[in-house]
Amino acid sequence: HPDLAARIANKLGAHHASRVVHAVDDVSLSVNEGEVVGLVGESGCGKSTIGRIIAGIDSPSDGRILYRGEDMAKAEGARARHIALKIQMIFQDPLDSLNPRYRMGEIVREAPRYHRVAPARELEAHVDSVLERVGLDPRTKDRFPHQFSGGQRQRIGIARALAVNPELIVCDESVASLDVSIQAQIINLFMRLRRELGLSYIFISHDIGVVRHISDRVVVMYLGRVVEEAPVEELFAHANHPYTQALLREVPRLDNRHISFTPLSGEIASPLAPPPGCHFHPRCPFAMDVCKRVRPALLEIAPGHKSACHLNTEPAAAAAEA
Ligand code: SF4
Numbered sequence: 380h381p382d383l384a385a386r387i388a389n390k391l392g393a394h395h396a397s398r399v400v401h402a403v404d405d406v407s408l409s410v411n412e413g414e415v416v417g418l419v420g421e422s423g424c425g426k427s428t429i430g431r432i433i434a435g436i437d438s439p440s441d442g443r444i445l446y447r448g449e450d451m452a453k454a455e456g457a458r459a460r461h462i463a464l465k466i467q468m469i470f471q472d473p474l475d476s477l478n479p480r481y482r483m484g485e486i487v488r489e490a491p492r493y494h495r496v497a498p499a500r501e502l503e504a505h506v507d508s509v510l511e512r513v514g515l516d517p518r519t520k521d522r523f524p525h526q527f528s529g530g531q532r533q534r535i536g537i538a539r540a541l542a543v544n545p546e547l548i549v550c551d552e553s554v555a556s557l558d559v560s561i562q563a564q565i566i567n568l569f570m571r572l573r574r575e576l577g578l579s580y581i582f583i584s585h586d587i588g589v590v591r592h593i594s595d596r597v598v599v600m601y602l603g604r605v606v607e608e609a610p611v612e613e614l615f616a617h618a619n620h621p622y623t624q625a626l627l628r629e630v631p632r633l634d635n636r637h638i639s640f641t642p643l644s645g646e647i648a649s650p651l652a653p654p655p656g657c658h659f660h661p662r663c664p665f666a667m668d669v670c671k672r673v674r675p676a677l678l679e680i681a682p683g684h685k686s687a688c689h690l691n692t693e694p695a696a697a698a699a700e701a
């Protein structure tokens with residue numbers, strides 16, 4: 380993803396001692412301790428890439444990731460390994476991400492043993508307590524991944540992540556492949572773990588209903604850029620960006636949240652060659668001349684609510700063209 384440049388826009392308040400910060404194409408993304416940040420947008424918008432970079436799976440071509448103010452790339456040795464464990468990722472399809480030849484116990488035990496998360500004689504008790512916390516029976520440790528149901532396999536993925544005592548978990552479509560009733564169970568588990576352990580999450584999903592249900596704050600991406608960001612209820616009550624408005628208009632209510640939104644009109648452009656100016660202009664019903672030339676800045680339009688749309692700064696131009 381050559382367009383993806385991560386830089387820190389240094390907007391951190393001094394009073395925020397604990398944050399993980401990341402940025403894509405000039406826009407920073409921060410997560411407060413104990414916070415759930417929903418990251419939404421159509422496929423190809425870069426949300427998975429951001430998740431993978433934050434989790435340390437991919438590296439940014441440019442930019443930094445700060446963990447509690449510390450540049451993760453500059454940490455070395457034991458410190459680097461310690462920080463790396465604090466951010467874990469949970470993927471969409473547990474069967475793809477679990478080694479089929481490993482028994483469940485070994486899958487969960489591997490990282491904490493390697494990283495000496497617990498002293499050797501306490502390792503098995505640690506593994507068992509993690510399994511119990513996610514609702515898996517320690518007596519099933521000898522089974523292989525294919526011997527578990529889809530929901531149980533996702534619990535194994537969660538246990539594997541939890542076993543190294545992370546502080547931030549990046550969930551990339553982590554419930555997308557599960558039946559709706561199982562989805563609800565896994566989401567409830569995420570929320571319970573947050574309460575019990577003070578975990579933070581970046582919850583990447585195409586399912587706006589799920590995101591609304593669990594997020595404190597929502598970040599909306601379009602073609603590698605953040606176009607809008609707001610506390611969850613503010614976003615749903617006062618969506619500002621035309622792209623967000625289109626997304627939310629298509630959102631079913633929570634009671635039938637398994638129905639995903641119907642596609643917006645117009646073709647989504649390639650993230651590798653996005654349109655100039657506002658990336659959304661070819662699909663935007665309000666596009667003005669300036670939108671084709673000038674990138675709109677992400678501006679605060681209400682407390683904690685940011686949007687990147689020329690309509691916020693050029694109402695006169697908008698009226699004239701209307
Ligand atoms: Fe639409 Fe222009 Fe706003 Fe982009 S900047 S969303 S094209 S009105």
Ligand code: MG
Nearest residue numbers: 422423426427
């Ligand atoms: Mg994805």
